[in-house]
Amino acid sequence: MCGIIARIGHGDATETLLSGLENLEYRGYDSAGIAVQNGSGVKVHKTSGEVADLKATLDTRPSGNIGIGHTRWSTHGPPTDENAHPHTDTAGDVAVVHNGVIDNYDELRAQLQSQGHEFHSDTDTEVIPHLIDEYRQDSASTEQAIRKAIDTLEGSYAIAALVDGEERVYAARKGSPLVLGLDDDEWFLASDVPAFLDYTDQVIYLEDGDLVVLEPDSYRITDLGGTPVERPVDTVDWDPDDAGKGEYDHYMEKEIHSQPTALANTIEGRIENGTVSFDDLEPGKFADIDTVQFVACGTSYHAAMYAGQQLRTAGLQTAVIRASEYETSAGPIDESTLVIAVTQSGETADTLDAVRTAASHDAQTLAVTNVVGSTAAREADTAIYIRAGPEVGVAATKTYSSQAVTLTLLTQRLAADVPEATPVDDSEELLETLEDFPQHVETVLETSQARLLAREFMNSTSYFFIGNGLSHSVALEGALKFKEITYEHAEGFASGELKHGPLALVTEKSPLFAVSTGDADEKTKTNAIEAQSRGAPIVAVGPATSPLVDVADAHLSVPDTHPVWAGLLANVQLQLVSYHAATLLERSIDKPRNLAKSVTVE
Structure with missing residues (x-):
């Protein structure tokens, strides 16, 4: 749902921004744009259409060592040149890219227009650079102005901003993913790791309320009050080649054909002596559970249905609920309820809301996801990873298979843990035949x-x-x-x-x-x-x-x-x-x- 890329360091940023947008285009492809800061103003280039259309408009590539970029999936306003990101203030001194939805943008827009600000798009995002510009007039620093602007916003956001004359990238997140990439002589920000995987595998997954200031040789992370916070550096174990098409015509084709490898990774180490073993699930963890609820959307919902059918066969009280309907359809929830959130990205808004609702009722929560460090993995009590590797095609293929296999193994584990459950009679055969499953997929292909x-x-x-x-x-x-x-x-x-x-x-x-x-x-x-x-x-x-x-x-x-x-x-x-x-x-x-x-x- 929209893709953000930002880069700061030594050397030119433009090619990095464009390649990052191409790697993120699966998140949105209605329009695309970049803004580059090179000491002589903030230069914005944007257009409706795909990243290839943006590249075609660049007769000469803008140069600069600092830049931000965006590929859009429309929510507010149609996919036009004017609605493409980045958006700027009236003078063009502040440029912003944004994922998410600003709920109070109508009110903010009217207020800013009354103060003389001129708007040129239909988007909710455009209020952000104008707010920053307004607060800069009465603030001691741009950073302070950005804090005030963020404090004014209601809704969800991941934001990256440039300001004329400053060698900095400012960024913040609330309810929308943002990850920091660390390399020897440059820093990256993106909504997803594949944006910069060609350059570094060292990442920091930012959390809600984090504000980041990047400079060519340093970065700082604080909360919205300005207090420094520490976030761990993780190593991404995805190979950069995994995020490319290779010899295939389409990502989807490649991902269908990579299922044997993805499934072998999913299965590896999870069957020991004829029983299911997950590293993060100690024996007896689910002994107090009497109800299981799966929450998911789209393809993940179908994988959850597959597992739910098996759990019911094992005698466990089980419901499979569309995450968007969880608040009205969940029924009674308490500490004896296990809520399993199935989400490929770990960032699906409806699924995250369901996890938070369940947690507020003291239910146990478990995320089944593909992305280490994702919001679902951090917010759930426990996370299990499907290990499918990066999936770029919008239509999920290998992640569905890996979800369904992971969830099937989880159902076996639940049936063994919960006293009221009855493991299926052919559990041994089920696990034995799983060893041949990747090869059977290869045979089908x-x-x-x-x-x-x-x-x-x-x-x-x-x-x-x-x-x-x-x-x-x-x-x-x-x-x-x-x-x-x-x-x-x-x-x-x-x-x-x-x-x-x-x-x-x-x-x-x-x-x-x-x-x-x-x-x-x-x-x-x-x-x-x-x-x-x-x-x-x-x-x-x-x-x-x-x-x-x-x-x-x-x-x-x-x-x-x-x-x-x-x-x-x-x-x-x-x-x-x-x-x-x-x-x-x-x-x-x-x-x-x-x-x-x-x-x-x-």
Whole structure:
């Protein structure tokens, strides 16, 4: 949800800013801009469109050793040149980039206009440089003026600012991510690590209320009152090559094909002597839990559904709740409730709000995330990392698989800890077959017929996905992927619900992807036949032993394995179907319209 980059040090900043924006473009691509300070004023260059459009407008590259940049996902105002960041005050002396939402910007804008400030955009961000400019007139320093400005803001923000004549970058955060990168002769600020991963792996994850002042040879972190604070320096274990496309045409394609490696990392060291082991979860940690709630959004919600189904099978009282609805749907929460927040980025605003609500009721909280140092990891009582590595494609692929595997292992651990739970009878088989799972994914990738099927059905009017039990959440995820990157109508249903309304939409132009795991597939078969009798072609997605294969018009096969892993293998086939369909339709696969990777506003 928008990307910030800032750089200060010795040597020119412009190329670093532009490469940082390209690395962050998955966070927003409606417009882009940079501001550079070089001792002769703050030079701002910005445009609607993608970072490539910004680069095309730069006949000569602005030079300067200090700069800020931004790639936008629109919230206030359409994607126009005027609404692109950075924004400045009336005189152009203060330039600001911002992620988040300023709730009181209407009031502030009216107040500033009455004081003679001129506005040129529809954004909430533009009030910030004007506030800084206003407070500079009566403050002893720019830093003091920025503190006053920040204190005036209501809402969420990550901010980076430049001021004419000052060799500094000022930054602050509240409710929106910001990370500091440390190198020998330059400092970086960004909303996500991949922005500067080519330059350094030494990072400081800033926390809400932090204010940072960067100078060419030093940095200071204080709270909003000016008291110095210490933040630990972490080492990011991502390889810079992991954040590039390599030989692939799209990030999404690369990330689908990197799943065997990502999953091997997810699994490594987490099965010991036939039992599940997590480093940060001591034995018996969940012995006092009697209710589990999963909270998540989008793809993470589907991964949570996959785990929730398994926990219910183990006899645990379990709810899977959309994070945006948690406040009204959570029901009773107390110290015997475990709330598991599933969030790839660890910065999803609705999910963070749910964690805070749960904590306020004394519930135990656990974050399952991909990002070390993320807000969710810091605020939850415990964090488990899915270890998938950086994911740039907006449509989540490898992180879904890694989330689902991590959560499945967690369900085994919960079932072992909670006295009222009953571990599944085939737990030993489940863990043994997991060792082969990365290779089974590789087999799917090497043998899939998804490209041919995508071509066969590319002129369809609708695409339906059904599944029963564990397969239901896979069907929902398959439909989500398809609509995200093809822009075609796609819907997922529980198998038994197809005849309760959706069947009215079925025609010979609406292929039905029926997901199976090799377990409890008869209901899916029955409903698939009903659709087939009305002309819909049926694609069975699952193992060759599934009863669906005998009645289907086509089959996307997965290796024989435990039903839990078979469902996730079926998901890989559906990822490939979506990818190839979007390729044939010439869609913007890595940057689907109206979507961004990390949704940090409500």
